[in-house]
Amino acid sequence: MAPPQWPVRLAAAASVDRPMQAGGPWILSLGGVPKARISADVAAVLQALDGEKSPVQVAEQLGRPWTAEDVDAVVGSVARTGIFDDGAHPAEVRWIQFRAPLTIQVTLFNPMAFLLALRPLAAVMARRESLVLALTLLLGGVIGLTTAVPEVMRVLSTPLALEAYLGVAAAMFGSTLLHELGHGLALTHFGGRPRRIGIMLFYLSPAFFCDVTDGWRLPSRMQRVVVALAGPLVHLGLGSVALCAQAFIAASTFKDGVLLYGVLCYIVAVLNLFPFIKLDGYVALMSALDTPHLRRKSMDAAAEWVGRYLLGTKVVLQRRGALRWFGVASFVSGLGFMALGFQRLIPLFLQLGMAGHVLVALACVLLVVLSARSAILFFRAAARKGSSFARRLLMGILAGGGSRGLARRGAGGPHHDSRLPDPRRTLGHCCSRRFPGACSHCGRSRFPANPRTAVPPGTGPCHHWFPTAVGIKSAHGDGCARHLSRDQAARYFLRRRARGGGTTPRLRPRRSQQHRTGGLG
Structure with a gap:
């Protein structure tokens, strides 16, 4: 600059x-x-x-x-x-802020006055008696979780009533707000001032946030660590209360909801301790090491190492191996969180019609622009440090090919051709010809009266299909006479259509299936 x-x-x-x-x-x-x-x-x-x-x-x-x-x-x-x-256009504090790599924050209000009123409560919670009570509660929650393992597995593996899910969703919403207020209350207790609280899209996932960056003025590392861990401790406390209380509740939908809420609180608390993303665990580690901008510094160290050995830059690497590997882990974790965010939200947006498609397109454009900008800055820095044009060109081609391969894998599998028809429709035709009748899994008619009608999973009278390592298979065991991989089935369908044959593959059942079905086919 x-x-x-x-x-x-x-x-x-x-x-x-x-x-x-x-x-x-x-x-x-x-x-x-x-x-x-x-x-x-x-x-x-x-x-x-x-x-x-x-x-x-x-x-x-x-x-x-x-x-x-x-x-x-x-x-x-x-x-x-x-x-x-320069004084011509004074800068203003923006209510909507963008933070790299993929976070958008919307400020709602300044929580300082509210947290100052709760400061006496923080003083009570910091006493030794309160800490002993909190540890006892945590121990009770762990015991309640271990004794309820069968119920937990049932709740996580079987659908619950709609009112249970609605109650858990509302409780988790309130718990997340309390989580952020816990950060602010801890900072206020030590003399700091939280600047703002609001909502944000964190790697395309909605969440609350509380700005406690004023904690860097705290003189003690331990105080900054406590501020960072106050949020996960709130979730641990709420989850422990729920898991202790469920032991005294009779079997009901309400108990299932309380049990699910307690387990989710524990999961959120553990995930927040992940140190390679800008979550509470990262802030606690950064505060304990007293190293501001740890993630940026570590990724810079990793970029120097990559530039030295892959791009041939003329730089002298410093002896900071741990910092370098922390940067690599942070980079990979960031990509993983972005992929999870896209996987969770894009199907929801696509169900909103044209508006959803526009949002998905904008998100993809934003991701491409950010990725291209980062790549350009990286290669420019490598050029300034002595990297040859040939090496940069080769690495750019390899990186582009790898990105294209990952995109194709995410879109349709490692060997899937999107131009081919859906092979599950082909297998549906096969089953409708060979094994008419009712589904032994649900008792309904498996296919419509017209066997040539395409029946993708989820749209026909019966949709009990699931993918396997070798292809598509029916869940009730008396489906297709032969299991084909996705591309095998689709290419077989195209060859028959090109030769003027019918739209239904003529597949012979296995010998064991001939015996079981009375020799059909």
């Missing part, structure tokens, strides 16, 4: 936050997001900038030993954070 033109001043959204205790770090923030930890001397220089003074005047205001060169060097060192404003 080019150095700012004097005179300079801080942007309207920038702030220089004082330490909470003497000797603590000063925090330079932009829009409520900490950008850097600075010393008291740097903070004094930034506070003296008013958009009118020159470096000489600022040095005179600060007194000896400051010089105009020192002031200009300080301003240049923090210019990359984007905290300076």
